[in-house]
Amino acid sequence: MRRAFRLLGVFLLLVAVGVALGTVVPRPLFGGAAAGGATPRHILVxxxxxxxxxxxxxxxxVLERFGFLVEEGIQAGLPGARYLVFGWGSKAFYIGTPTWSELKPGPVLAALTLDSSVMHVDLAGDVALPQPTVSRFDVSEAGFASMLDFIERSFVRSATGVQRIPGVAYGAYDGFFDANGKFNALAGCNTWTAAALRQAGLTTGWWNPLPVTLNWSLGLYNRPSSVQPGGVQP
Known part of the structure; x- marks a missing residue:
């Protein structure tokens, strides 16, 4: 038993060191993936x-590029819609846990081992900044386009188009779609976000499995957009 606890302690220490190094070691090491370009675009995290x-x-x-989502019922053309919101994650956990009160052991176990993945697409209206759960970054046109390519490639496509999962949504305006890649605890939703942001030309940590480490690394290596307090983003 003592040996088992010792091994567990070593494992947890290695994980902690990996998370710390993954936060402070920049990726890419030298410059963003898509630096430069024309008029900056902005994105939110x-x-x-x-x-x-x-x-x-x-x-x-954006509406033209993601017209396949509109065809599948995502109402991105609504007058009040200002943002398309993309997330990638564990199919069992993402779909099976709309709220914390609905947390179940099965989806948690799937997310901690190996699971199929889904894309979750939602809409957002005007977003007032600053607020602690939202970060805004300016990116180049080239970086913006590269990030959209990455997001688009994340959707599973067949001869008939993307694969929306029928009858599954958190609300009236979102939806789930089968995604490429397998989800696991080491390569999960936040590492997908980090990879997409690197395509946009931002620098992240080398490995960011947690939101807090991703946000730390984004703050460490990138300059967030300057926004007036209470400003509403167009």
């Missing part, structure tokens, strides 16, 4: 205690 999402401002180009 939404954070909760275990998950991060990327919010993309809706314009004609």
């Amino acid at each position: 939404f954070t909760n205690p275990i998950h991060t999402d990327i919010a993309v401002p809706i314009d004609e180009g």
Whole structure:
């Protein structure tokens, strides 16, 4: 028993060291993946205690690129819609846990081992900043386009288009879609967010499995957009 506790302690220490190094070691080591470009675009990162999402401002180009989502019932053209919000995660946990009160052992176990993945797509209206759960970043046109390519490639496609999961949603305006890649505790929703943000030209930590470490690394290596207090983003 003492040996088992010792091994557990060593494992937890290694995990803690990995998380710390994953936060402070920048990725990429030298510069962003898509530096430079024309007029800056902005994106938002939404954070909760275990998950991060990327919010993309809706314009004609974004509506055209993600028209396949509109065809599947995501009402991105609504007058009050300002952002398309994208998140990637464990199929069992994401779908099976709309609220903390609905947390069950099965989805948690699936998320901690190996699970299929889904894309969750939602809408957001005007977002007033600053607020502690939202960060805004300016990116280049080239970086913005590269990030959208990454997001689009995350959706599973067949001969008939993307695969929306029928009858599953948190509300009236969101939906779930089958996604590429397998989810596990080491490569989860926040590492997907980090990878997408690197495509946009931002620098993250080398490994960011938790929202708090991702936000620390984003704050360490990138300059958030300056926004007037209480400002509403167009």
